[in-house]
Amino acid sequence: MISGLPLGVILPVDEIDVRLDPTPHPFETQNIAAIKRNWRREVAERPAVFDGSVVLLSEFGYDRARLFGRCHAVRYSTFLYWRRDRVGTVAHAFAHPMLVTRDNALVAIRMAAHTVNAGRVYFAAGSFEPEDFPGGVVDAHGNMAREVLEETGIDISGARRDERHHALATERGTVIFRRYFLDEDADSLAARIRDFVAGEAEPEIEEPVIIRSAQDLPEGVMAHMPPLIDWHFLQDGPG
DSSP, X not given: OBOOOOBTOEEEESEEEEEEESSOOHHHHHOHHHHHHHHHHHHHHOTTOOOOEEEEEEEEEEETTEEEEEXXXXXXXXXXXXXXXXXXXXXXXXXXXXXXXXXXXXXXXXXXXXXXXXXXXXXXXXXXXXXXOGGGBOOHHHHHHHHXXXXXXXXXXXXXXXXXXXXXXXXXXXXXXXXXXXXSOHHHHHHHHHHHHHTOSSOSEEEEEEEOSTTOOOTTBOTTHXXXXXXXXXXXXXX
């Protein structure tokens, strides 16, 4: 059952009870041949794309500041096939750590040319993976910390952060986000990220992107980003 969250509304989240089901996702088992055909097209367009393991939801809902759901491990090729039409029997949720610098700027990233989201701007993130479910329940903080470290070289595992998460449902999926507060100004943090990218053989990102106001939207920003940016600059402090 996919219980629709209201679209375009930022909701407070005090508990994330999303669990990993060890059985195959019905969508994957019912579309094996189509998934393989689509994967051949994806590889032809982006030879560097990797068919790793991610998760898709078969149940998802929200009730009284609690997100709940059931998901299954699928191949990345399954996710790419699903996202072409986004059928209603499947849902996708992903986590966004919003890096907030000492001067209250946000630091996002622009994805590298060889990636599926080439040139797009969003907060360093990736889909949930089976390893993000210690004990069978999703660890959103662990996912966020890993993705930021892999893409930018910045360790946020011990950073001060908002007490609660928030969620925003869009037609393309649900973003679960949380702010992480870093004791460093935006220019300094961006310089460290650029140094990290320069040292990578095949970096996932092209560059860091500093956002200093709700009107300071960069080219290529993804559609779900402006509401998160607006929300941040309307806040008085950590929440």
